[in-house]
Amino acid sequence: xxxxxxxxxxxxxxxxxxxxxxxxxxxxxxxxxxxxxxxxxxxxxxxxxxxxxxxxxxxxxxxxxxxxxxxxxxxxxxxxxxxxxxxxxxxxxxxxxxxxxxxxxxxxxxxxxxxxxxxxxxxxxxxxxxxxxxxxxxxxxxxxxxxxxxxxxxxxxxxxxxxxxxxxxxxxxxxxxxxxxxxxxxxxxxxxxxxxxxxxxxxxxxxxxxxxxxxxxxxxxxxxxxxxxxxxxxxxxxxxxxxxxxxxxxxxxxxxxxxxxxxxxxxxxxxxxxxxxxxxxxxxxxxxxxxxxxxxxxxxxxxxxxxxxxxxxxxxxxxxxxxxxxxxxxxxxxxxxxxxxxxxxxxxxxxxxxxxxxxxxxxxx
Amino acid sequence: xxxxxxxxxxxxxxxxxxxxxxxxxxxxxxxxxxxxxxxxxxxxxxxxxxxxxxxxxxxxxxxxxxxxxxxxxxxxxxxxxxxxxxxxxxxxxxxxxxxxxxxxxxxxxxxxxxxxxxxxxxxxxxxxxxxxxxxxxxxxxxxxxxxxxxxxxxxxxxxxxxxxxxxxxxxxxxxxxxxxxxxxxxxxxxxxxxxxxxxxxxxxxxxxxxxxxxxxxxxxxxxxxxxxxxxxxxxxxxxxxxxxxxxxxxxxxxxxxxxxxxxxxxxxxxxxxxxxxxxxxxxxxxxxxxxxxxxxxxxxxxxxxxxxxxxxxxxxxxxxxxxxxxxxxxxxxxxxxxxxxxxxxxxxxxxxxxxxxxxxxxxxx
Ligand SMILES: NC(=O)c1ccc[n+]([C@@H]2O[C@H](COP(=O)([O-])OP(=O)(O)OC[C@H]3O[C@@H](n4cnc5c(N)ncnc54)[C@H](O)[C@@H]3O)[C@@H](O)[C@H]2O)c1
Ligand SMILES: NC(=O)c1ccc[n+]([C@@H]2O[C@H](COP(=O)([O-])OP(=O)(O)OC[C@H]3O[C@@H](n4cnc5c(N)ncnc54)[C@H](O)[C@@H]3O)[C@@H](O)[C@H]2O)c1
Ligand SMILES: [Zn+2]
Ligand SMILES: [Zn+2]
Numbered sequence: 001x002x003x004x005x006x007x008x009x010x011x012x013x014x015x016x017x018x019x020x021x022x023x024x025x026x027x028x029x030x031x032x033x034x035x036x037x038x039x040x041x042x043x044x045x046x047x048x049x050x051x052x053x054x055x056x057x058x059x060x061x062x063x064x065x066x067x068x069x070x071x072x073x074x075x076x077x078x079x080x081x082x083x084x085x086x087x088x089x090x091x092x093x094x095x096x097x098x099x100x101x102x103x104x105x106x107x108x109x110x111x112x113x114x115x116x117x118x119x120x121x122x123x124x125x126x127x128x129x130x131x132x133x134x135x136x137x138x139x140x141x142x143x144x145x146x147x148x149x150x151x152x153x154x155x156x157x158x159x160x161x162x163x164x165x166x167x168x169x170x171x172x173x174x175x176x177x178x179x180x181x182x183x184x185x186x187x188x189x190x191x192x193x194x195x196x197x198x199x200x201x202x203x204x205x206x207x208x209x210x211x212x213x214x215x216x217x218x219x220x221x222x223x224x225x226x227x228x229x230x231x232x233x234x235x236x237x238x239x240x241x242x243x244x245x246x247x248x249x250x251x252x253x254x255x256x257x258x259x260x261x262x263x264x265x266x267x268x269x270x271x272x273x274x275x276x277x278x279x280x281x282x283x284x285x286x287x288x289x290x291x292x293x294x295x296x297x298x299x300x301x302x303x304x305x306x307x308x309x310x311x312x313x314x315x316x317x318x319x320x321x322x323x324x325x326x327x328x329x330x331x332x333x334x335x336x337x338x339x340x341x342x343x344x345x346x347x348x349x350x351x352x353x354x355x356x357x358x359x360x361x362x363x364x365x
Numbered sequence: 366x367x368x369x370x371x372x373x374x375x376x377x378x379x380x381x382x383x384x385x386x387x388x389x390x391x392x393x394x395x396x397x398x399x400x401x402x403x404x405x406x407x408x409x410x411x412x413x414x415x416x417x418x419x420x421x422x423x424x425x426x427x428x429x430x431x432x433x434x435x436x437x438x439x440x441x442x443x444x445x446x447x448x449x450x451x452x453x454x455x456x457x458x459x460x461x462x463x464x465x466x467x468x469x470x471x472x473x474x475x476x477x478x479x480x481x482x483x484x485x486x487x488x489x490x491x492x493x494x495x496x497x498x499x500x501x502x503x504x505x506x507x508x509x510x511x512x513x514x515x516x517x518x519x520x521x522x523x524x525x526x527x528x529x530x531x532x533x534x535x536x537x538x539x540x541x542x543x544x545x546x547x548x549x550x551x552x553x554x555x556x557x558x559x560x561x562x563x564x565x566x567x568x569x570x571x572x573x574x575x576x577x578x579x580x581x582x583x584x585x586x587x588x589x590x591x592x593x594x595x596x597x598x599x600x601x602x603x604x605x606x607x608x609x610x611x612x613x614x615x616x617x618x619x620x621x622x623x624x625x626x627x628x629x630x631x632x633x634x635x636x637x638x639x640x641x642x643x644x645x646x647x648x649x650x651x652x653x654x655x656x657x658x659x660x661x662x663x664x665x666x667x668x669x670x671x672x673x674x675x676x677x678x679x680x681x682x683x684x685x686x687x688x689x690x691x692x693x694x695x696x697x698x699x700x701x702x703x704x705x706x707x708x709x710x711x712x713x714x715x716x717x718x719x720x721x722x723x724x725x726x727x728x729x730x
Contacts, residue, residue, distance in 0.1 A: 082454070
């Protein structure tokens with residue numbers, strides 16, 4: 001079991017990573033001084049429930065004397081919407097949740113974002129605990145961003161709301177499809193690239209074990225990845241500057257993901273392609289060596305993630321999708337570029353023609 | 366013009382009170398460094414718009430080079446709901462609001478709470494400016510609480526979100542019905558009672574002028590009242606303890622308001638009755654003299670506010686409504702009791718029988 005302390009500046013909390021943690025949820029809540037007098041709320045999704053992860057949480061809470069109700073949302077991104085959050089609020093209120101109640105988010109990033117938003121707004125903010133069940137959670141469960149979507153924009157309605165704790169039971173990953181695990185792993189690779197060359201090297205020799213859910217390796221992977229995310233975010237809780245380096249691979253990645261149609265390419269897969277392209281763009285603009293870009297590409301390949309932009313995605317549409325993405329921050333086309341493994345730089349006003357060339361050179365065979 | 370600085374601990378902002386302010390909104394935004402490159406959003410309600418207060422804001426923004434869209438909600442408490450907030454979010458997104466956009470809340474407490482909630486959640490929090498148009502705003506526009514309602518509970522979904530500034534144009538109060546002005550004034554009286562005997566004495570001699578919207582008196586009333594609210598809240602932004610003194614008159618007041626049926630008795634009217642009863646309860650429990658309670662009652666009467674509990678409200682129902690209200694905080698029956706004018710005390714576990722006696726003694730003639 002690894003215990004990683006996260007200090008956000010305003011508050012701090014533990015990320016606990018190991019096996020058999022869900023069955024000890026009740027004991028953890030006691031340790032966190034969660035009141036047994038209040039009712040609590042578990043939010044999970046249909047897949048996570050079907051995979052059998054709700055049962056140990058429920059029995060453990062009961063054994064520790066906690067009363068918890070369960071709100072199950074349909075699996076998938078479409079559940080991150082305000083109307084469903086309202087149902088959760090009404091449910092919470094009917095069940096008598098009060099200021100001392102805790103929301104438990106049992107699931108992947110969708111459940112974490114949704115349940116975190118519910119906790120952030122209910123009675124102007126009650127505590128929540130993350131019980132992540134996906135590989136991506138080393139990214140999504142850290143940083144305090146919670147949100148739901150609008151019909152045409154993701155994560156646009158939300159809050160900054162830090163969890164009381166993150167209990168990361170790696171046994172849940174056994175039921176997570178390999179493709180989902182790979183997708184989540186892409187963000188861990190990103191964390192190495194942007195901040196930690198040693199971690200990146202370590203991943204080179206441990207990727208096979210990680211993707212096999214090896215309990216001797218996985219906790220370290222998740223802990224190091226969480227730590228990097230937490231460090232970047234703590235240094236910059238309100239997203240003034242540094243946090244933007246987390247967007248490495250995401251400028252093109254988002255465009256690829258959007259144009260492929262959500263679900264066709266997973267987020268992590270699109271980011272993998274985006275990282276390869278960003279590394280190549282860095283070479284082209286003189287930020288790093290071709291060897292460094294090749295290292296990125298080799299790692300993405302090693303993880304079984306895609307490295308090439310699907311040919312059916314039009315270059316003009318990719319470019320204009322990236323420009324639209326940026327409109328939201330009022331700026332011009334911005335990329336996170338690579339200096340060397342472990343060090344990136346935010347570069348504004350990258351000429352679209354350069355990006356266009358890189359896209360052309362990063363197509364499927 | 367009075368300018369009152371509020372320091373919340375994390376941030377600080379100005380409350381500006383005077384005449385002709387709405388027509389200078391644009392200039393104020395410039396002073397606040399609000400970006401003209403972004404689009405902004407005015408949220409108001411049908412009555413405020415019909416009373417003519419939107420027009421000066423719009424022309425002033427235009428004159429200062431700001432582009433703003435307007436989202437008008439139906440007047441009334443029923444607009445404080447999540448589904449309407451979602452419409453506002455979609456509207457804001459369609460119009461292209463970004464992180465630098467500002468929401469302007471032009472109206473009373475309903476608009477302030479609703480628009481503040483929209484600003485708090487849009488892109489995880491953008492700035493908002495309060496442009497209050499009611500007497501109650503010396504209470505509702507200060508303190509950073511923003512919220513919408515659930516079907517069966519008020520203000521249950523929300524956030525703590527401080528405004529960038531409050532521009533309080535007292536000319537708007539000319540179109541506000543006298544009954545609404547009196548209701549808002551009840552909370553100013555409350556502020557005197559709980560914290561400031563000198564202010565209370567000042568109100569004794571200025572009530573008539575205040576209720577006539579005398580521009581030589583009103584700004585001082587609003588400024589002093591805002592200051593007290595701000596002080597109490599700043600000392601206790603997350604409602605740990607002190608803030609609870611703002612509930613003076615509200616324990617019974619809420620019950621009276623609820624049982625009368627929302628709208629039958631205004632909130633301020635119900636609070637007025639609640640203050641009279643709380644003062645009498647304080648005498649009965651030995652907290653203050655009968656003279657002090659008489660002072661409270663005389664002031665409520667002077668303001669033309671009700672002092673007696675309507676006979677059609679059943680005592681048992683009032684008691685159980687108060688107990689239900691308290692369930693939400695997990696505690697027993699709690700009252701804010703009076704020591705002397707300017708000093709109150711939070712008293713837990715007040716015996717319901719004592720409250721019952723006071724209710725009986727505070728009935729209509
Ligand atoms: N808040 C943040 O900082 C942040 C960061 C990155 C991503 N996100 C959000 O995270 C979401 C994506 O997260 P995700 O990839 O975890 O998606 P997800 O929660 O939808 O999980 C992916 C799929 O796996 C299923 N699943 C989850 N755990 C399982 C398990 N143990 N066994 C079997 N099936 C399981 C889910 O039901 C779903 O079908 C997006 O909404 C994204 O916006 C948030
Ligand atoms: N956030 C807080 O700390 C806080 C504190 C107290 C009350 N509140 C909230 O405030 C709300 C009550 O506020 P309110 O009494 O201002 O209600 P309100 O906003 O509904 O205004 C009362 C009525 O007057 C109308 N009106 C407003 N300004 C006018 C003007 N200048 N001329 C003519 N008509 C005008 C409105 O349309 C409405 O019909 C409640 O929802 C309550 O929960 C919030
Ligand atoms: Zn990502
Ligand atoms: Zn009140």
